[in-house]
Amino acid sequence: MANQVQLSITHCPMIASGIAADMAGLDQSLDRDNGLLDYARLRRTTVQAWSPFQKGFFDGVFIGDRDNYRELNAVLDEWAAKYEVTPTGIAVAWITRHPANMQVVLGTTNPGRVAESAAGSELPLTREEWYRLFRAAGHTLP
Template identity: 35%
Template sequence: MPTSTTVLPIHSSLPKASQIAFGCMGLGGSWDNSPIDNGLINHAEAAVHSAVENGINFFDHADIYTMGKAELCFGEVLKRQPQLRSNIYIQSKCGIRFEDATAPGRYDFSAQWLETSVDGILQRLGIEYLDVLALHRPDPLMELDELATTLRALKAAGKYNHLGVSNMNAHQIQYLQSALDMPLIVNQVELSLVRREHFEFGVAPCIDPQIDASFAGTLQHCQTKGIQLQSWGSLAQGLYCGRGDNSEHANIRETSQLVATLAGEYQVTKEAIVLAWLLRHSANIQAIIGTANPDRIKACAQATQVKLSREHWYQLLVSARGQALP
């Protein structure tokens, strides 16, 4: 199935990355240290097969996903299908540390932790390099020069091709980029019909008083600098694809009904309409889906067949807001 593409990659023999990306957090089973088995590997293989069959060639990992088991399962899939590696992009993120006996959950961009993390990622996946290495969440104790030196060394060692970040605002990206001699090409942030603040900053008052205004301008900064925006939480856990049909909140019920109506009009799935809302934006957002269900992966892939009209895009925005634009 043909699929729309992103601005990625920079300098690669591969075709451009698909605009729908497969988020691998759903692989590996439970979030504990239990071993993987053939059942989990078969589950991962079915999900990966469905993604590739439906035009998805970009796979997003993180070293923390199911305690590293997501990468282990994916690595086993690559062992079964070694030809797959040369036809896909693999991205992984690091920098988050779980609570342990000595410290709480925290973020860590120290040289020792990053080096250990990247080596662990490559070992679990059974690959020599990542297409994209991303820093998962900002570390307030980041030593900029140390981080830049570490990233240069990892790049020189051939452990990744391109560098990105996740959950960073424009100011944090600019600060990090100031010490690097390579471009940051990805920023992965939460974007969906529920998390609309990146679209609403400077356009309409944010309804949620807890919205972090420090992210104002991040979308525009990424567009200006050619940084690929990736959206995590793209489907808002299925809120408008059935889960919210009986919600106590009228705007959620009404938005779910609107999504269903538009799915009928465009002759696609409800998942496709929710994702198409993101893809319609001029930022050329790469939407990451988190489902590992082969049928739902196929349903999501239909989003690339849809270009919402301006009127329908705004209908969804206003409905999800629960009030008219000012």
């Protein structure tokens, strides 16, 4: 019924590999999960994203990390102002906007973080906004 995977804007190999599938030689094009996202969508299995604010595999959060993610944080701030939410809300919106109808597992009991995240869960990011965040996180589009 559900499969929990680590997933964030900056750590999304299950999404990035599908986007760059025909871009041989690009690390992003490597399929590291054997089509997990496609399988989940075909079987109507809900993908639950844990560590939605992590840079990578337990490398800390990308929100506010302007040394390593200057462009991404600038775009997060831009969309946060536009939609009147926090950058955390935009990071959640990026996940929930995906057509696989993913859910976000916050792993927090902080009421403020829960409220910020919930505010972003229903935002109608456009495709252009979604892909701009994807590129700002360092991913490549064909």
